[in-house]
Amino acid sequence: MAAAGTAARAGLRVALLDGAIRLGGQFHRQPPPGHKPRNSRKFRRLVEGLAGVDVLLGHQVWAVEGSATAHFTIYTQAARADAVHAEAASAEAARADATDTGATHAGVTYEESAHAGVTGAESAHAESAHAEAAHAEAAHAEAAHAEAANAEAANAEARGPLRARALLIATGAYDRVLPFPGWDLPGVLTAGGAQALLKGNGVVAGRRIVVAGTGPFLLPVATGLAAAGARIVGVFEANSRTGLLPALLRNPAKLGEAAGYALRLARHRVPYHGGQAVVAAHGGDELTHVTVARLDADWKALTTRDIECDTLATGYGFTPQIDLAVQLGCATTHDADGSPIVAVDAGLRTSVPGVYAAGETIGVGGAALAELDGVQAAHTIIADAADQPAPEPTAQDWANRDRPSQDRPNLGWANRDRPSQDRPNLGWPSQDRPSQDRPSRDRPNQDRPNQDRPNQDQAKRDRVKRQRAEAFARRLHEVYPVRDGWREWLTPRTLICRCEEVPYQAILEAGDLGAADARTVKLLARPGMGWCQGRICGYPVARLCGEDPRHPGRPFAHPLRMADLARLLPQRTKDE
Amino acid sequence: MTFDTGAETRFEISFGGRTIPAAPGQTIAAALYAAGVRSWRTTRFEGRPRGLFCGIGVCFDCLVIVNGTENLRACLTEARPGDEVTPG
Ligand SMILES: Cc1cc2nc3c(=O)[nH]c(=O)nc-3n(C[C@H](O)[C@H](O)[C@H](O)COP(=O)(O)OP(=O)(O)OC[C@H]3O[C@@H](n4cnc5c(N)ncnc54)[C@H](O)[C@@H]3O)c2cc1C
Ligand code: FES
Numbered sequence: 181m182a183a184a185g186t187a188a189r190a191g192l193r194v195a196l197l198d199g200a201i202r203l204g205g206q207f208h209r210q211p212p213p214g215h216k217p218r219n220s221r222k223f224r225r226l227v228e229g230l231a232g233v234d235v236l237l238g239h240q241v242w243a244v245e246g247s248a249t250a251h252f253t254i255y256t257q258a259a260r261a262d263a264v265h266a267e268a269a270s271a272e273a274a275r276a277d278a279t280d281t282g283a284t285h286a287g288v289t290y291e292e293s294a295h296a297g298v299t300g301a302e303s304a305h306a307e308s309a310h311a312e313a314a315h316a317e318a319a320h321a322e323a324a325h326a327e328a329a330n331a332e333a334a335n336a337e338a339r340g341p342l343r344a345r346a347l348l349i350a351t352g353a354y355d356r357v358l359p360f361p362g363w364d365l366p367g368v369l370t371a372g373g374a375q376a377l378l379k380g381n382g383v384v385a386g387r388r389i390v391v392a393g394t395g396p397f398l399l400p401v402a403t404g405l406a407a408a409g410a411r412i413v414g415v416f417e418a419n420s421r422t423g424l425l426p427a428l429l430r431n432p433a434k435l436g437e438a439a440g441y442a443l444r445l446a447r448h449r450v451p452y453h454g455g456q457a458v459v460a461a462h463g464g465d466e467l468t469h470v471t472v473a474r475l476d477a478d479w480k481a482l483t484t485r486d487i488e489c490d491t492l493a494t495g496y497g498f499t500p501q502i503d504l505a506v507q508l509g510c511a512t513t514h515d516a517d518g519s520p521i522v523a524v525d526a527g528l529r530t531s532v533p534g535v536y537a538a539g540e541t542i543g544v545g546g547a548a549l550a551e552l553d554g555v556q557a558a559h560t561i562i563a564d565a566a567d568q569p570a571p572e573p574t575a576q577d578w579a580n581r582d583r584p585s586q587d588r589p590n591l592g593w594a595n596r597d598r599p600s601q602d603r604p605n606l607g608w609p610s611q612d613r614p615s616q617d618r619p620s621r622d623r624p625n626q627d628r629p630n631q632d633r634p635n636q637d638q639a640k641r642d643r644v645k646r647q648r649a650e651a652f653a654r655r656l657h658e659v660y661p662v663r664d665g666w667r668e669w670l671t672p673r674t675l676i677c678r679c680e681e682v683p684y685q686a687i688l689e690a691g692d693l694g695a696a697d698a699r700t701v702k703l704l705a706r707p708g709m710g711w712c713q714g715r716i717c718g719y720p721v722a723r724l725c726g727e728d729p730r731h732p733g734r735p736f737a738h739p740l741r742m743a744d745l746a747r748l749l750p751q752r753t754k755d756e
Numbered sequence: 757m758t759f760d761t762g763a764e765t766r767f768e769i770s771f772g773g774r775t776i777p778a779a780p781g782q783t784i785a786a787a788l789y790a791a792g793v794r795s796w797r798t799t800r801f802e803g804r805p806r807g808l809f810c811g812i813g814v815c816f817d818c819l820v821i822v823n824g825t826e827n828l829r830a831c832l833t834e835a836r837p838g839d840e841v842t843p844g
Binding site: 199200201202206211212213214354355364365366367368369370372373374375376377380381382383385465466501678679681710711712715716738 | 765779780781782783785786789790794795799800801802804805806807808809810811812813814815816817819831832834
């Protein structure tokens with residue numbers, strides 16, 4: 181959202197696409213219509229910033245192809261295709277509503293000249309209502325026009341895919357979970373899932389809830405559920421509760437936030453335990469109790485006890501969602517915790533000209549950093565779009581990136597009139613270089629001297645803020661690592677892959693057959709071959725094989741319903 | 757527990773012959789959860805019960821059939837008045 185607004189204010193034509201039906205992404209996730217918007221002031225500011233942006237809600241982007249020279253073609257799928265025809269009428273009604281509240285923009289033709297397609301939320305969005313309809317919804321908490329979103333998404337499909345000259349990928353992250361016996365029982369859900377259920381639907385996941393995993397995210401989940409009336413039997417942090425304290429003492433804002441959580445935990449009498457984890461879940465058809473263990477330094481279970489509960493919310497950090505970037509051939513690197521992330525330069529350009537990335541896709545760092553990223557990425561897009569060839573980098577610039585200047589990514593906008601075959605991918609040409617050669621947000625930011633910023637002071641403040649936020653994010657990874665001792669929590673029958681129902685035993689057997697790496701294990705035992713395509717079991721399988729998780733390069737960012745694919749194919753053939 | 761959304765705007769969907777109340781803007785998974793339905797499908801091989809897990813469209817545990825359309829993720833699919841939901 182921050183990126184879309186910033187780019188639109190600079191005069192670019194921007195479409196914001198989001199698979200969700202309401203604006204906000206994870207952090208600013210909004211309640212159903214008719215309720216007070218959450219985080220009102222900050223969220224309202226982001227929404228107001230979207231004036232002039234084509235906000236396309238309910239548009240799941242499943243593929244992007246093309247290049248900055250020609251254009252990127254963005255394929256979307258309506259969140260609910262069955263609703264499409266039935267709701268054309270309500271879409272018309274919604275459009276009328278939107279006009280009442282000052283909306284225009286009905287029936288935008290994206291074929292013309294969309295300048296920047298922005299995918300994702302929080303720092304950049306994409307969905308399928310008109311900007312103003314969404315705007316009205318968020319600002320005045322009126323009807324959500326989800327139907328309009330769906331119908332509009334369907335219209336967009338009928339109209340053909342969206343085209344753009346530049347693409348910002350800000351698709352966020354999802355919960356990383358560890359397997360343990362019973363983790364697939366109904367009543368066990370991810371911490372983010374419990375949060376989404378509450379924030380986005382006003383539904384409290386259970387009555388007696390245990391929250392377990394690692395990282396500060398457990399705290400808003402626990403306090404949010406407690407405030408909504410659930411009894412939180414305990415928060416079990418596998419790492420130390422106080423590891424972050426030194427960093428907090430250097431960061432007054434974060435210290436205040438932490439103190440706020442401490443107060444709320446105390447008010448709701450929620451016990452917060454360190455060095456403990458849920459190592460098993462029990463029940464017949466539903467969760468009835470969990471086994472909690474004290475952990476040693478490597479997270480092997482020491483003493484255990486059982487706790488009654490109907491719900492477990494669990495999360496061990498986040499995995500960035502980088503499918504679209506990988507599809508486009510963007511180079512990847514590793515986050516501080518080993519997760520694959522999109523490699524970017526200081527301006528948040530990826531290795532593919534015209535493609536930019538922000539937020540959790542370039543390293544998990546929380547909502548504030550994601551927003552700052554969005555602003556930074558927008559400034560880079562604005563500068564690049566202004567056809568300004570970036571000046572040759574200074575020696576220092578490149579000293580920080582260990583690479584010769586001809587490796588310089590994205591000179592694209594300068595020569596965009598050249599036919600595309602003249603324009604090899606200038607960025608990181610050698611895809612097989614070791615990842616540590618690639619810049620990531622872990623490297624110090626050298627700002628480009630040419631950045632066309634409306635307000636240099638503001639830019640400088642943003643830069644300092646971003647550097648601080650990045651440093652804090654790095655600290656979080658250090659303080660809340662995942663230790664491999666969780667492997668000892670497994671029994672031979674514990675499912676590792678929920679979709680294909682692959683038990684730990686089958687992984688071990690694959691190992692006995694000589695499978696030494698995650699790929700071979702996958703071929704032999706099928707973990708990661710089901711519906712979720714390894715999004716959930718990718719991390720545990722990789723770690724069981726002693727590897728850092730790798731991105732599998734999924735053909736679609738969202739699995740497609742075959743009927744939708746069939747409907748889309750003729751359209752594509754026409755384009756080609 | 758749900759927010760009070762006002763009786764007049766609430767509507768009903770059905771799941772396996774049961775009537776489930778829903779509020780505008782809620783997902784099918786949320787409506788089912790609020791009504792105490794926490795699993796709505798069984799797995800292919802071992803018949804294990806499944807419901808909501810990731811809550812944001814990543815894990816595909818929550819698949820349902822809505823008005824005959826298969827393979828919809830209940831956690832992403834908004835409930836509409838009269839939706840007939842069957843195990844996915
Ligand atoms: C379930 C969940 C709940 C969370 N809740 C909180 C919280 O309450 N408080 C907190 O501090 N942090 C929370 N987080 C952490 C959160 O990820 C970050 O704080 C912050 O939201 C990151 O911002 P972002 O812009 O990078 O991504 P996000 O806010 O995740 O935004 C990404 C957006 O991209 C959209 N998207 C993704 N893929 C596609 C696609 N293929 N096509 C179209 N649209 C797509 C998504 O719908 C989403 O709106 C949560 C994380 C998760 C996974
Ligand atoms: S609960 Fe994971 S996809 Fe719906």
